[in-house]
Amino acid sequence: MTAKKSLVVLCMLITINTGLTVTGQNPFIRDQFTADPSARVFNGRMYVFPSHDIKAPEGKNLRKDWFCMEDYHVFSSNNLVDWVDHGMILSQYDAPWIDSTTYSMWAPDCVERNGKYYFYFPSNKRPDENGRRGFAIGVAVADKPEGPYVAQPEPISGVNGIDPNVFIDKDGQAYLYWSGRNIFVAKLKENMLELDSEPMIIPNLPDKGLKEGPWVFERNGIYYLTFPHVENNVERLEYAIGDNPMGPFKMTDVIMDESPTGCWTNHHSIVEYQNQWYLFYHHNDYSPNFDKNRSVRIDSLFFNTDGTIQKVIPTLRGVGLSEAYQNIEIDRYNLLSEKGVAIEFLDSLNTFKGWKSIFNDKNAWLQYRSVDFGNKNAKSVTINAKSEQGATLLIRLNNADGPIIATVKIPKGNDLKPINAKLKNPRKGINNLVIQLQNTNSVEVDWVRFN
Ligand code: FUB
Numbered sequence: 001m002t003a004k005k006s007l008v009v010l011c012m013l014i015t016i017n018t019g020l021t022v023t024g025q026n027p028f029i030r031d032q033f034t035a036d037p038s039a040r041v042f043n044g045r046m047y048v049f050p051s052h053d054i055k056a057p058e059g060k061n062l063r064k065d066w067f068c069m070e071d072y073h074v075f076s077s078n079n080l081v082d083w084v085d086h087g088m089i090l091s092q093y094d095a096p097w098i099d100s101t102t103y104s105m106w107a108p109d110c111v112e113r114n115g116k117y118y119f120y121f122p123s124n125k126r127p128d129e130n131g132r133r134g135f136a137i138g139v140a141v142a143d144k145p146e147g148p149y150v151a152q153p154e155p156i157s158g159v160n161g162i163d164p165n166v167f168i169d170k171d172g173q174a175y176l177y178w179s180g181r182n183i184f185v186a187k188l189k190e191n192m193l194e195l196d197s198e199p200m201i202i203p204n205l206p207d208k209g210l211k212e213g214p215w216v217f218e219r220n221g222i223y224y225l226t227f228p229h230v231e232n233n234v235e236r237l238e239y240a241i242g243d244n245p246m247g248p249f250k251m252t253d254v255i256m257d258e259s260p261t262g263c264w265t266n267h268h269s270i271v272e273y274q275n276q277w278y279l280f281y282h283h284n285d286y287s288p289n290f291d292k293n294r295s296v297r298i299d300s301l302f303f304n305t306d307g308t309i310q311k312v313i314p315t316l317r318g319v320g321l322s323e324a325y326q327n328i329e330i331d332r333y334n335l336l337s338e339k340g341v342a343i344e345f346l347d348s349l350n351t352f353k354g355w356k357s358i359f360n361d362k363n364a365w366l367q368y369r370s371v372d373f374g375n376k377n378a379k380s381v382t383i384n385a386k387s388e389q390g391a392t393l394l395i396r397l398n399n400a401d402g403p404i405i406a407t408v409k410i411p412k413g414n415d416l417k418p419i420n421a422k423l424k425n426p427r428k429g430i431n432n433l434v435i436q437l438q439n440t441n442s443v444e445v446d447w448v449r450f451n
Pocket of ligand 1: 035036067107162163212213265266
C-alpha cells in the first residue's frame with residue numbers, strides 16, 4: 001500500500017471511531033456508561049470529560065459490585081444536542097505509576113492554559129517499597145482538547161486523593177481541589193503540574209457524611225465551592241460560597257436532591273455556555289439495578305438575583321431543541337398525565353436500545369417540549385408504535401386540551417411499525433407537543449417523527 005493510501009485508510013478508521021450521537025435528552029451519551037462529567041468550554045465548543053464505567057471483566061480478580069474504570073473518552077458538542085465521541089483519550093496503561101490491576105480511573109477534569117490542555121485524573125498507585133497503596137492524581141497534556149494526551153510519568157507530588165478539579169482565577173492563579181474524606185485545595189504552579197502551596201483542608205464544610213467531587217467556579221465575584229455530600233443516605237449536590245478561591249466558604253444550600261431511585265453517587269460540573277448556565281451530573285439510567293454503571297445528564301441551572309443557585313429538578317427531556325424530522329424519543333418527556341402512561345426499556349437485556357412509552361388509559365398523555373420544525377412546512381407524522389387491539393393517538397399542541405394537529409390510527413399488530421398520518425395543517429417553528437391516547441386500548445410508542 002502506498003503512503004497516501006495508508007493515510008486515507010487511517011483517516012477512515014479515525015472517522016469510524018468517532019461516533020455521533022444525536023440527543024439533547026437525558027442521558028445524553030447513549031452507547032456506553034459515563035459518569036462524573038466535567039464540562040468545559042474550549043474555543044466556543046462544549047467538551048465533556050466523564051469517567052467511563054464498565055462492567056468488571058472476567059478473570060481480573062475485580063469486585064463485581066464496585067466501580068470499574070479502565071480509560072476515558074471525551075465528547076463535544078456545539079449545541080448540546082449533537083454529541084461527538086472523540087474516542088479514547090487516556091487509559092490506565094498510559095502512565096507507569098498507575099496500578100493497572102485496579103481499573104480505578106475515577107472522576108477527571110481538564111483545563112486549558114496557554115494553548116495546552118491539562119487533563120487531571122485520579123488512579124490507584126502501584127504499591128511503594130513499603131507496600132503502601134492509595135489514590136494519586138496524574139496529569140496528561142495535549143495540544144487539543146480531544147488529544148492526543150501524554151501522561152506525566154509521575155503523579156502530582158503531595159496529593160493523595162480523588163476527584164481533581166482545577167480552577168484558574170481572573171489573575172491567572174490556578175488552584176487544584178480534590179477529595180479524600182475532606183475537600184482539599186492547593187495552588188498550582190504556572191506549569192500546572194506541581195503544587196505551589198501546602199495542601200489545605202477546606203474548613204466549615206459538613207463534618208458528617210462523605211464529601212467528594214469538588215467543582216469550583218466564579219460568577220460576579222462570588223466563588224462557588226460545589227460538591228456531592230451524603231447528608232442522609234445517598235449523595236446530593238450542595239454548595240458553599242466565599243470571596244476567595246481558597247475560602248473561607250459558607251455552606252449555602254442544596255443544588256440537587258438525592259436520587260429518588262437511590263443511585264448512591266452524584267457528581268457534577270457547572271458551566272455557562274452561550275449565556276445559559278448548565279448543570280452536568282449523572283444517574284444510573286441504563287443500569288437501574290447496579291448504580292456503579294452510570295450515565296451523564298444535563299439540565300439548565302438558574303441563579304437568583306442575590307447569586308444563590310436555584311435547585312435543579314432533574315429532567316429526562318434535558319436541554320436543547322429536538323429536530324422534528326429525526327426520530328423523537330418521546331419517552332424523554334417533560335410531563336406525564338397522573339396515570340395511564342408508563343416508560344419501559346425496549347429491551348431489558350440491552351438497555352442501550354432505549355425506552356418506549358406505554359399508553360394504557362383513556363386520555364392518558366405525555367408532553368414533549370421544544371420540537372423544532374424549522375422553516376419547512378411539515379405535512380405528516382410517523383409514529384413507530386404497536387397496539388395489540390388497535391388504538392388511536394392524538395397529537396396536540398401545548399397541553400392535553402390543546403388543538404389537535406394529527407389523529408393517528410395504530411392498526412392491530414404485535415410488532416412496532418412506523419404508521420403515517422397527515423397533519424391537519426402544515427407546521428413550522430418551535431412547538432410543544434402532547435401525545436394522547438384517545439381510547440382505552442394499550443399502545444406502545446418507540447418514537448415520533450415529522451415529514
Ligand atoms: O466515579 C467514581 C467515584 O464515584 C468518583 O470519583 C466519585 O466522585 C463518585 O462519583
